[in-house]
Amino acid sequence: MSYSAKVDVMLKDGIADPQGQTIEKALPALGLTGVSEVRVGKSIVLEIDAPDRDEAYSRVMEMCDRLLANPVIEKFEVTIA
Template sequence: MSFAAHVVVMLKPGIADPQGQTIERALPALGYEGVTEVRVGKHIELRLDADDAEDATRRVNQMCERLLANPVIESYEVSVR
């Protein structure tokens, strides 16, 4: 069976996020005050063959550990449907 998976990869809390900081500093100049806690991560979509949803989730989690994320500084969330 074929499954669609979404992965969200974010820097862990406490890890500096220069992209987010840059956006946060740029927004007031465009007239957007009061925007805080900007964090930028990755959103990955993919399609994979697997026996069932559980198998698909397990495989995508492994892909995150080995390739899609850096588990030292990033956390990830997998959803399969």
């Protein structure tokens, strides 16, 4: 069966996020104030063939560990739809 999976990869708390800081500094110049704690991550969507939902979940988790994320500095979340 084919499952839709969504992966959210974010930098771990405490790891500097220059991309987020840049966005935060750019917003007031556009007249958009009151925004803080901007963090930027990756989101990956994919289709995966697996016998069941649990197997799909564990395969996508392995994918994150080995390719999609850097577990040293990034955390990730997998959702199987």
